[in-house]
Amino acid sequence: TQLLEQSPQFLSIQEGENLTVYCNSSSVFSSLQWYRQEPGEGPVLLVTVVTGGEVKKLKRLTFQFGDARKDSSLHITAAQPGDTGLYLCAADNDYKLSFGAGTTVTVRA
């Protein structure tokens, strides 16, 4: 059983459209991270959210941590082909990270 459930599993959109990826759990976490992974490479950290209700922005990417610290979302505005990749959420579990299965995002030009 996956500690973190990510949805959708796959997402294909046209350049310029918006998209949202969700990460949900029944557990409360002290922090949650989002990573992006490109083919043939390791995941790269995008952001860490710590406080319930926290919203962080990274250019066109907006990350939100749920009030109860059980869920998070990643919203991309005006997606570009360079946003294509596997997006992974990961929860802090006693100094170890537990990962969701990921959402594969494809942005078509």
Added chain:
Amino acid sequence: DAEITQSPRHKITETGRQVTLACHQTWNHNNMFWYRQDLGHGLRLIHYSYGVQDTNKGEVSDGYSVSRSNTEDLPLTLESAASSQTSVYFCASSGPGTYRSELFFGEGSRLTVL
């Protein structure tokens, strides 16, 4: 620049053979981790270490072992490779200067067991 490197990047082996995947980091991080990545499962933790001579089992540790004799290296050994261990393996590290468990990943080692 500090980095984390894995070798080999690709390996094909036969069932029953012993395989060792190397991981070397120059961040001087205390914490090092091995994950495997399979379709539909995301990244699953195999073993981890919080310092020299410290090793711990993760959620999928059966058939794998690690040793930590220095800060820089955490080799992963498959004692007797099985087809179920065909996967992409990622080494990662974290330590001082990062928020708790933020990880820096290597580029991965793709292992095929025939």
